[in-house]
Amino acid sequence: MTTTTRRLVVAAAAALALGLGATACGSDGGKTGADVAPTATGSASAAAPKLSGEVNVFAAASLTGTFTELGKKFETNYPGVKVKFNFGGSSALAQSINSGAPADVFAAASTSTMKTVSDAGGVNGTAANFVRNTLTIAVPKGNPKHVATLKDLTTPGVKVALCAKEVPCGAAAVTALKAAGVDLTPVTLEQDVKGALTKVELGEVDASLVYRTDVKADAAKIDGVDFPEAEKAVNDYPIAALAKAPNKDGAAAFVAYIQSAEAKQVLTAAGFQAP
Amino acid sequence: MSTRTASRSVPAGADGPSPGRPRRRRAAARLPVTLLLPALLGLGFLVLPLVGLLVRAPWSALPEQLTSPGVWEALRLSLFCATAATGVSLVLGVPLAWLLARTEFPGRRLVRALVTLPLVLPPVVGGVALLLVLGRRGIVGRWLDSAFGITLPFHTSGVVLAEAFVAMPFLVISVEGALRAADPRYEEAAATLGASRLTAFRRVTLPLIAPGIGAGAVLAWARALGEFGATITFAGNFPGKTQTMPLAVYLAMERDPEAAIALSLVLLLVSVAVLVGLRDRWMSTP
DSSP: OOHHHHHHHHHHHHHHHHHHHHHHHHSSOOOOOOOOOOOOOOTTTTEEEEEEEEEEEEGGGHHHHHHHHHHHHHHHHSSEEEEEEEEOHHHHHHHHHHTTTTSEEEESSHHHHHHHHTTTTSSOOEEEEEEEEEEEEEETOOOTTTTOOOGGGTTTTTTTTEEOOTSHHHHHHHHHHHHTOOOOOOOOEEEHHHHHHHHHHHTTEEEEEEEHHHHHHTTTTTTOOOGGGGGSSSEEEEEEETOOSSSHHHHHHHHHHHTTHHHHHHHHHHHOOOO | OOOHHHHHHHHHHHHHHHHHHHHHHHHHHOOHHHHHHHHHHHHHHHHHHHHHHHOOOOGGGGHHTTTTTHHHHHHHHHHHHHHHHHHHHHHHHHHHHHHHHHOOOTTTTHHHHHHHHHSSOOOOHHHHHHHHHHHSSSTTHHHHHHHHHOOOTTSSSHHHHHHHHHHHHHHHHHHHHHHHSOOHHHHHHHHHHTHHHHIIIIHHHHHHHHHHHHHHHHHHHHHTTOOOIIIIIIIIOOOTTOOOOOHHHHHHHHOOHHHEEEHHHHHHHHHHHHHHHHHHHHSSSS
């Protein structure tokens, strides 16, 4: 009985593995031999190799708006290529890449998050910082609690949401608060920057520390209050083609495109700064 | 629930007192392979991930991981909130089950469907719904805030409410099944002997359905212990106040998978201990 069970367990495992493998195969457009990546200079559409298939891009939640737009432009530049995005907390994305998720490109909201992937040997070449982002205080439209500085967040009766220190926006918040010498007790530690922003939008908290770009994207409902200590907590956003990318050419082309002049325009318009 | 308890009692009776073992073995041998194969695959599918947790556990670093104050804070909070949520479910759920099982009113089937809705609703949807009603800007929450200065989100009571929301249907279904299985003639007999309806419920009905209540309470407790989606959406995440074990596991997974595995082990252990320890006692008797 036990050997039968063991055999069956193995069979079940094999069946599962097979299923997963099939999905992985289905999602890429087949490998091509050429590893030579076009360099990140000038317009990406120039001298492009013939690209095909899908490019799976794992990107930080704070890149949702800009990357969706850039993905469409990239597809126009390279007809026949489809860009698929997986937006989320950078750390969670890094974990799934390290666990073997079939990703071609990773764009993180902090260099330390990218480092967890490159340390695991997951990055093809070196990661390049393409933009930087700073924090701002997000408050409901009209700033009802009259928040003007970080110190104001400690006023009794002001409820604050922060990102958990495990994710880049939380790490940056810790740095900024330390630089300002402000000891702040938030009511909640959210799992990504969008979570912290939503709590302000719903009116459940009076303020939160989020990226300047998030406030800009949500300007209809949210006001931003800039503070000087934000300069001490700058997050660089690195992007890299991944070592196990199923679509190596596509990955290299996308990384190059994000660093192109056309992409820079979109990113700066959204409030990102040049690295 | 009642069907499960019924089917459980059948093989126990068929086993008989002394020749039970050989007979059961023969029964297993007679099982067609076409059923046995998927059954064992199913077992493997459900158990293998848990085995994986044990295999990958950082055993040497485990004592260090588990003695960090954050772990015990989260576990203590989890146990407290799950128990409180079960309490809320008992106080509100048993009368609700009684209403569904013993009374006739128009729209009863609809009410029954609504009561069981949280069973199939994604918990995160429940959390959003709770936030819109009981949050600081919610229909009821706004009034709670202005009149009493109470805000339920970001407070332990919010965790209890979120857990009770997803766990109570388990109790209601279980108790309703027990009530339907219990013969109402006992209550009628008590009434003819002069007992008031409440006395009859307390002295006759309640003891009769005690196993059903127990089973429902255990299920509700276990469900509350594992609650994640509604909690993080409605109650937020703050250590010592609203960060229960599942939330701690999720955040640990972002940065430190080893810590996440260690935390998961604790939660797994507690859940298995409770289910194994209480399930047979409460759920085998009809």
